Amino acid sequence: MAAEEHAAESMGMIEKVHHNLNIWHIPQEPWHLGSIGGFPIDLNPSTIIFTWVAMGLVLLLGFFFVRGANVRQPTKMQTMFEMVLDFLRGLVDDNMDKKKGDEIFSLVITFFLFITMCNIVGLVPSMMAPTADVQTTAAFAVITFVMMFYMGIKHKGGKYFAHYLKPYPFFLPITILEDLAKPVTLAFRLFGNMKGKEIMIYALLALITGIPWACGGFTASVVWLGFGLFVSFIQAFIFTMLTIAYIGMACADDH
């Protein structure tokens, strides 16, 4: 009984912090923008708004990367960006040949930059990581899923589907499940990490504001933000890496 009450109380506390932190007065209920063919157009306001914020920041960062960029004397930002590009290019080249790598490279960089920025946006208390909404991560995962088929069919034609029957035709259900599991795990891994990080931020803030005897709250919160930054980069990297690996496997030449 006591444990349940305590749980309810602390849940209420987290929601209270969540509510108090909503200093931008972003509505918590979905926007209803009518419907198309009976399908309602409902949007989650905070997800959409912070996606725009993240997009704006990525574009701003891109602007700084490119500004003053030249061949002989790279600016600091340009050098940093080129290091990231080199790193990602190395990952892509490890998984597929150069021509295929060229085709998906833009996608890979965008995944990395955008997911990293979405994750980091969520570190600012009062703001929400768009990736802490499963719809965002699902959208990204679906893009990877579609690219898998696109690249597979483009480079192998109809033979791409032969891999469902390998090593034996009766593995068909398992291989189909395996392919379906890819986008689902991609989406939920990123979503779970970011949602967890967000809930921990609220919980630790609740410790500071709500329960005076837990004076470790502030330190813990700072430590958690540092860890959150680390997790943000790692999850973006994992998502990008798995995207490269899945697409690489889909369009790999048969041995």
Added chain:
Amino acid sequence: MLEFNATFFAQLFHFVVLLVLLRIFVYKPVLNIIEERRKLVADNIASAEQQRAEAEKLKAEYEAEMQKAREEARNIIDRATKAAEEQAQEIIEQAKAEALRQKEAALSDIQREKDKAIAELRDQVASLAVLVARKVTRDGLTVEAHDRLVQDAVKEVGQLQ
């Protein structure tokens, strides 16, 4: 927490928009720059290699020429040394011959002077003898005194030899 609505499609749209914008405004310029730099570096390396090969060729040529020049110099020095030695030998021999010649000339001079002196002395002795004889004949002379006189004169002349 896991409700799906149109946000999903909005996020797909957002991603595609961002991809297109970044591709146009960021990736293209930066990748072009990277490509240009790669080309620049490759060109530099190629030209450096070419220049190095040329430099090595030049170096080999210069070394060969240097070797030739050194040999020529050695030949010239050898020849000069040999010529100098020969000249020195010649000068020494000439000097020796000259010395010999001068010595002989001196000796012959001495001999001539001596002969001349003896001849003169003989003349003088003769005239002296005549003088003495005249004096003796005018003043008178004992036999002993005459003898002694003659003896002295002969001794004197003998000592002159």
